[in-house]
Amino acid sequence: MKKQSLLMKFYLIVVFLLMYLPIFYLILFAFNRGDYMTSFTGFSLRHFATMFADTRLMGILLNTFIIALLSSLVATLVGTFGALGIYLLKRRNLQNVFLGLNNILMVSPDVIIGASFLILFTMAGLALGFGSVLIAHIAFSIPIVVLLVLPKLNEMDSALIRAAQDLGARPYQVLSYVILPYIWTGIMAGFFMTITYSLDDFAVTFFVTGNGFTTLSVEIYARARQGIDLSINALSALMFLVSLVLVIIYYFIANHKQKGSGKHKRATVNQQLGGGVQ
Amino acid sequence: MKSKQSIPYMVPYVLWIVLFVILPLLLMLIQSLQDIHQQWTLANYANFFRSGTYLKMTFNSIFYAFLVTVITLSISYPMAYGLSRVKNSQFWLLLVILPTWVNLLLKAYAFIGLLSQTGTVNQFLGFIGIGPQQLLFTDTSFILVASYIELPFMILPIFNSLVEVNPSLPNAARDLGATPWQTLRRVIFPLTLGGVRAxxxxxxxxxxxxxxxxxxxxxxxxxxxxxxxxxxxxITQNWGMGSTIGIILVVAMGITMYVTRDRKKRGKR
Incomplete structure (x- = not known):
């Protein structure tokens, strides 16, 4: 028994090493003095200097964060009220219809979302660029918020609402003094989760971005196709730090109650689908 | 609050469902049923099923996805099992999740550096005397990197289902004389099939x-x-054919979800 657990520990360590090696490799070469990702010739910060001096890249970085923040804000608003609406529907099967529709975008492959949005925007005559990317990001973020807020609503004791009503609270008072404080952690988790989705997204953006506008993922794709450029490594070191901060924030919020839910929408949808409608 | 009051909340959300869930898929379906002059036709589908290249491509795609699934599953199950058993498993789980927060493109980019002709892996292969090899731009490299990227998504649901297994069940199996292997195979594995499916x-x-x-x-x-x-x-701007393949992909997705659906009736609630 003892020997087996030792073997298990060894296995865990090996898999963890494999998972992290490529990431640390990427970050390590950000500090390389040379220009290639092949041999480490000495420590230098010059690739960071190049990156920060690259105004185009910095502009793209700014765009990416603006899109992420704006889309999460709107998606959180719409998604929270959507979740409230679903929660307040008293007919179980109607709830399930909405949840089913909600989950379509969660399980659809990114290419399908991207391609179908491209058709939609073209038919609507919308110019591809900042606007189309923003709308697309809002659209794929909404179901994530719904899936994170709805469980909070479901675990709330409905007697709280009735009590508030009996005590004379108006609907908007019930909402702002009873419901919103209760589901606040879910809303914040949804907000941060959608930020990371938006920052990460490549496929959907790639389809609807057009020529003039670029986000980080699309830019990395374009540069990676041309070969190795160590300022990309510097950028990845920076982004890793950002992710780390977001992970910590997200876990502070989510770990209030829920434990270890996955970040990615696939992981989230798994859990939600696994849990079913409560 | 009554049902009626939920209506104003729902307006933007329902609008979203109609405009961005139903409409795009509908447009894609319509697009796949039209030729470039907007005439209704089944030509795209006929083209797809008659031409050998599309079918071969579909088969290849399914085969690669199958390989990646098998590889990640065989690495993930022991991994998830081990993780569910160590102390501070929530912390270790966080370490599994963290790589999924790293931009996908950056991970792919790391592998370009690792696997290139003069890359680190080839330097190592040269050092032990069997290199350099063509590693990048091969089927194997695609499977390797795809498995790497998908690994956490396999570990997470299996881990979650392992944690939910009532510990008294494996204990009972052990009391009844089952070996650890039998306990795993006959008791734990069947109980975590839901996680495996997910x-x-x-x-x-x-x-x-x-x-x-x-x-x-x-x-x-x-x-x-x-x-x-x-x-x-x-690239080729043939949206009709692109939509057709899209619809095929949606159907493939539906079949996958159906095959891996949870068969047992939920006794919840």
Whole structure:
């Protein structure tokens, strides 16, 4: 028994090493003095200097964060009220219809979302660029918020609402003094989760971005196709730090109650689908 | 609050469902049923099923996705099992999740450096005397990198289902004289099938549609359904055919979800 657990520990360590090696490799070469990702010739910060001096890249970085923040804000608003609406529907099967529709975008492959949005925007005559990317990001973020807020609503004791009503609270008072404080952690988790989705997204953006506008993922794709450029490594070191901060924030919020839910929408949808409608 | 009051809340959300869930898919279906002059036709589908290249591509795509699923599953189950048993498993789980927060493109980019002709792996192979080899732009490199990227998505649901197993059940099995292996195979594994199914869904469907990996790592040698869609939409501008492949992908997704659905009736509530 003892020997087996030792073997298990060894296995865990090996898999963890494999998972992290490529990431640390990427970050390590950000500090390389040379220009290639092949041999480490000495420590230098010059690739960071190049990156920060690259105004185009910095502009793209700014765009990416603006899109992420704006889309999460709107998606959180719409998604929270959507979740409230679903929660307040008293007919179980109607709830399930909405949840089913909600989950379509969660399980659809990114290419399908991207391609179908491209058709939609073209038919609507919308110019591809900042606007189309923003709308697309809002659209794929909404179901994530719904899936994170709805469980909070479901675990709330409905007697709280009735009590508030009996005590004379108006609907908007019930909402702002009873419901919103209760589901606040879910809303914040949804907000941060959608930020990371938006920052990460490549496929959907790639389809609807057009020529003039670029986000980080699309830019990395374009540069990676041309070969190795160590300022990309510097950028990845920076982004890793950002992710780390977001992970910590997200876990502070989510770990209030829920434990270890996955970040990615696939992981989230798994859990939600696994849990079913409560 | 009564049901009626939920209506104003729902307006933007319902609008979203109509405009961005139902309408795009409908438009894609319509697009697939039309030729370039907007005439109704089944030609795209006929073309898809008659031409050997599309069918071969679909088969290849499914085969690669299957391989990636099998590889990630065989690495993930022991991993999840081990993780569910160590102390501070929530912390270790966080370490599994963290790589999924690293931008996908950056991970692919790391592998370009690792696997290139003069890359680190080839330097190592040269050092032990069997290199350099062509590693990048091969089928193997595509499978390797796709498995790497999908691994956490397989570990998470299996881990979650392992944690939910009532510990008294494996204990009972052990008391009744089952060996650890028997306990695992006869008791724990069947109880965690739900997690395995969820993991298969989470890995198989996205792998069918990965497209940037096929370009960056697979060097266009591997064509998945996703690559074909991207090509028809953004390069050859044949939206009708692209939509057709899209609809095929949606159907493939539906079949996958149906096959891996949870068969037992939920006794919840």
């Amino acid at each position: 993991g298969v869904q989470a890995v198989f469907i996205p792998t069918l549609s990965l497209f940037m990996l096929t370009r960056l790592i697979g060097g266009n040698r591997v064509i998945t359904l996703g690559t074909a869609i991207e090509e028809h939409f953004l």
